[in-house]
Structures are given as C-alpha cells and as structure tokens.
Amino acid sequence: MYDLVVLGSGPGGYAAAFRAADLGLKVAMIERHSTLGGVCLNVGCIPSKALLHVAGKIRTADEPDHGVNFTKPNINLDAIRHHRQSTVDTLTSNLALMAKGRNVSVFHGEGRFDSTTSIIVKKDGTEQRIEFKNAIIAVGSRAIKLPFVPYDDPRILDATSALQLERIPKHLLVLGGGIIGLEMATVYQSLGATITVAELGDQIMTGADKDLVRVFEQANKERMTFLTNTQVTNIEATAEALNVHLQDKEGERSLAVDAVLVAVGRSPNGLKAGIPEIGVALDERGFVLTDEQCRTSVPNIFAIGDVTHGPMLAHKASHQGHIAAEVIAGHKVDFQPLAIPSIAYTFPEVAWVGLTETAAKQQGTPIKTAVFPWSASGRAIASGVTQGKTKLIYDDATQRVLGAGVVGSHAGELLGELTLAIEFGATLEDLALTIHAHPSLHETVGLAAELGAGTIT
Ligand code: FAD
Numbered sequence: 001m002y003d004l005v006v007l008g009s010g011p012g013g014y015a016a017a018f019r020a021a022d023l024g025l026k027v028a029m030i031e032r033h034s035t036l037g038g039v040c041l042n043v044g045c046i047p048s049k050a051l052l053h054v055a056g057k058i059r060t061a062d063e064p065d066h067g068v069n070f071t072k073p074n075i076n077l078d079a080i081r082h083h084r085q086s087t088v089d090t091l092t093s094n095l096a097l098m099a100k101g102r103n104v105s106v107f108h109g110e111g112r113f114d115s116t117t118s119i120i121v122k123k124d125g126t127e128q129r130i131e132f133k134n135a136i137i138a139v140g141s142r143a144i145k146l147p148f149v150p151y152d153d154p155r156i157l158d159a160t161s162a163l164q165l166e167r168i169p170k171h172l173l174v175l176g177g178g179i180i181g182l183e184m185a186t187v188y189q190s191l192g193a194t195i196t197v198a199e200l201g202d203q204i205m206t207g208a209d210k211d212l213v214r215v216f217e218q219a220n221k222e223r224m225t226f227l228t229n230t231q232v233t234n235i236e237a238t239a240e241a242l243n244v245h246l247q248d249k250e251g252e253r254s255l256a257v258d259a260v261l262v263a264v265g266r267s268p269n270g271l272k273a274g275i276p277e278i279g280v281a282l283d284e285r286g287f288v289l290t291d292e293q294c295r296t297s298v299p300n301i302f303a304i305g306d307v308t309h310g311p312m313l314a315h316k317a318s319h320q321g322h323i324a325a326e327v328i329a330g331h332k333v334d335f336q337p338l339a340i341p342s343i344a345y346t347f348p349e350v351a352w353v354g355l356t357e358t359a360a361k362q363q364g365t366p367i368k369t370a371v372f373p374w375s376a377s378g379r380a381i382a383s384g385v386t387q388g389k390t391k392l393i394y395d396d397a398t399q400r401v402l403g404a405g406v407v408g409s410h411a412g413e414l415l416g417e418l419t420l421a422i423e424f425g426a427t428l429e430d431l432a433l434t435i436h437a438h439p440s441l442h443e444t445v446g447l448a449a450e451l452g453a454g455t456i457t
Helices: 011-022 038-043 045-062 077-101 159-163 179-190 210-220 314-328 357-363 378-383 411-423 428-433 443-453
Strands: 002-007 027-031 105-108 110-115 118-123 126-137 141-143 171-175 194-198 224-227 231-237 242-248 251-257 259-262 266-268 301-303 342-344 349-354 367-373 389-395 401-408
Touching: 002 011, 002 314, 011 027, 011 038, 011 077, 011 126, 011 314, 027 126, 038 045, 038 077, 038 159, 045 077, 045 159, 045 179, 126 314, 159 179, 171 179, 171 242, 171 251, 179 194, 179 259, 179 342, 210 349, 210 389, 210 401, 242 259, 301 314, 342 411, 349 411, 357 367, 357 389, 357 401, 367 443, 378 443, 389 428, 389 443, 401 411, 401 443, 411 428, 411 443, 428 443
Parallel strands: 002 027, 002 126, 027 105, 126 301, 171 194, 171 259, 194 224
Antiparallel strands: 110 118, 118 126, 141 266, 231 242, 242 251, 342 349, 349 401, 367 389, 389 401
C-alpha cells in the first residue's frame, strides 16, 4: 500500500512524487512511456528549446553584425537532431536517477483507476494492481486534432513530429499562431523554410498584449507571413502539394504548401484512465475540477498540471505538484499564484506575467502603463537589439505593479524580477529605488518604473 500514487511523470507528476518522497511518504509513479518527464522533457519545452538554441546561432550568422560577416551557415541536420536528443536524454535519465535516489517506485505501463484506492497498470499483456491511500492525477494533455486534416499524410506535422526535423519543407504553413506554432515556425524558418502562419483570431500569440506582439511581427515580417482572422477550412493532399483552403474577410482562396504544422492547442486527458468512472468531477471539456489545494471531488484524489484549469505550462504543473504533495503530507498550503509567467522563446522573445493591459481593459480595472523603449537602453544599443520594450502595468491609485510585458532579446529572463515584484506587491517606487546594473537589459525594468513614478521624464 502506497501513501501516494502519482499517475503521469511530467513536470507535474515528478515534482509531486519527489516532494512527497522528500516529506517521508511512500510513493509510486506510473508512466506509460519508457522515459520519465512527460511532454515537457520528451517532446515539448526541452527539445524545442534545444532546436531554438541552434536556430538562434543560425539567425546570428545570417545577420551582418557591425563589421562582422559570416559565411552561409553549414547546416548539419543530423548533428542538430543529436543535440536535441542528447539534451532530452540527459534530463530524462537524470529524472530516473532522482526517482531512484528518493526510493520512488516507478511503474512503466498504462495506468487506469480501478477504484478510489487502486490503479491497474497494464504492460505487455500483464496487469499489476497498485493500492494507495492518496493519488495525484497528472496525465497531462494532447494536441487537438481537426476533422478535415489528412493526418496519415507524412507532410502533416504536429509539434511532436515537427521536433524530429525529418525534412525541411520549402514552404510550411503553420496552422495556429500560438506559442508552440510560432516557436516551431522560428526553427523551420532558420533552417530555410518559407513560413506562413494562419491564425483564426485577430492576433497571433493570444494572451500577450498587441503592442508587444507587433514588435515580434515587425521583426519577422521579411521572414514569415502572418494571416490573422483566417480560417483554414480544408486541406487537400495531392502528389505535388498540400492545398490549404483559407477563408478570410476577402473570401476563400487556396494556398499550395509542402507541409502543414497543426498547432491549434491542446486538450486535457481527464476523460481517460478511468478518471470519470471513479467519480472524479470534470468539466465538459475534460478538465478535472479541483479546489485551491488541488483536491478533486474525491477527497483522497488530487489533480495537477495540464489536466486541470489554468495555463498549460510546465512551471504551473510543477508548482501544483508541490502543493498537492504537501497537502497530502498534512501541510496547510494553497495554490494561489498572483502571477504565472508566459514566455514565447521566439526571436525576439515575447514575455508577459500577471495582468495584461488587454485583460485590464476588458475587466474595467483602472490601470496605467509605463513603457521603456529599448532604443533608449545602452545595453540594447551596444548589442544591436533595440527592437524591444519593457512595459509595466500598475494600479492607478496605489502604483502597485499588477502585470508586466517585455519583448526583445532574452525578454523572458527579465520576468524573474517582475514576477517577484507582483507576488511581493511591489510598487513602481520599489522597482525604481532598486539599483539595476548598468548597462543591462533588466535596467529597463527600473527605468520603466522611474518613468511611471515620474522620477524621470
Ligand atoms: P505532461 O507533461 O503531459 O505529462 C503527463 C504524463 O502522463 C505523460 O508522460 C503521459 O505519458 C503520462 N500519462 C498519461 N496518461 C497515462 C496513463 N493512463 N498511464 C500512464 N501514464 C500516463 N511549457 C512551458 O512551461 N514552457 C515551454 O517552453 C513549453 N514548451 C512546449 C513546447 C511544446 C512543443 C509543447 C507540446 C508543450 C510545451 N509546453 C511548455 C507545455 C508543457 O509541456 C506542459 O504544460 C507540461 O508538460 C504539462 O505537464 P503535466 O505534468 O501536466 O503533463
């Protein structure tokens, strides 16, 4: 009998299992794949960043830089694939060692709840029953499929197959302008593909403020075509091409491309693994419903990560994992973040945290913004990265920082300070009075705060 069984070994699952083991519980973790780490480590966050690292090198070599010109990059796809895979292998094998070091029993196989105190794990025709006092559902999410897409055609990619870099198409249509689609578009563009992004909504990177997204679009307008308010209604596969039918304000048209990456979002795995059958309450889309302690409608069963409401992000999953494990160990803790950072690791990066200007306007929250343009930053000018800005969103009356958005080179790295500022209830004055190193990009946070507070004009 285990104190805790965790179903799924993604960033939510392993964070929960490890924290619970550290707190002295007897823990088992079940994973259907042969490696631990879930989507994030195997086919998500980590391999995509390994490829974006390489894409960044190619992009640098592509652009003449103040007296330094590179010859055309010599691209070795095998070596790039090797870098991606060895990064994944290092991290997933470290996880296995960490599980072993903590005496977490790992079961590889398909898990299915049998009751509110047992799970059956199936592997290669054999079955094993595992009894538990508590369980954490950490089964993640999967890519949404569209009915008209001919998925059996090898020219149709999803995020997982796109990461394999089987071949670089001449013209890639990315269906969906979210973070995952745009990161993969950035990789394929750097490797030589022509990119068209089709997005149903009125902006790419939904969730980020439009003024930040505009900087990204401007920086990439020679490299990618962005079609917003555009619906893909059908894809016809012929021997020569994939004919993509597009519907926008002007009417219908068709675009012949060599490959299509479908990146239209992800849906939760809550309807699987016997979860509804044991009485765990779900919403109509299959998200498991939880309270602030990550507890489901069944008191000894918790749920975390992509299978629960909130942003589908690895760091949200792992924080929930810690909370659920601590609650099970008897601690009085809640999952109540004020700010969950989002980063698009594109060129330039687009990063935001807390309240956005768009959301504030929609909710009628009285806010003001303070924006520092990177064209006035010494570090940005010296580094040739002036396409960027740092924006603070703050309460009009108290000047408390409620949100922030940054676009520019390494923008995501600036979110550390900004997330802390929001969680600590910092005001513009707090940020303005904090000494920021000169010249640095994070200095733009202090300068934006000084602009908002009126200490500089
Ligand atoms: P998952 O990581 O999905 O793990 C769930 C695990 O449960 C899987 O290993 C699955 O095999 C296992 N499982 C499911 N059902 C069963 C069963 N019945 N029996 C046994 N095992 C089962 N997020 C970020 O924060 N930053 C990024 O940069 C980022 N980049 C991404 C890039 C891509 C291409 C993709 C696809 C996603 C990216 N994400 C990123 C999202 C991130 O991967 C997810 O938010 C995160 O993995 C969710 O963690 P999780 O623990 O909830 O679930």
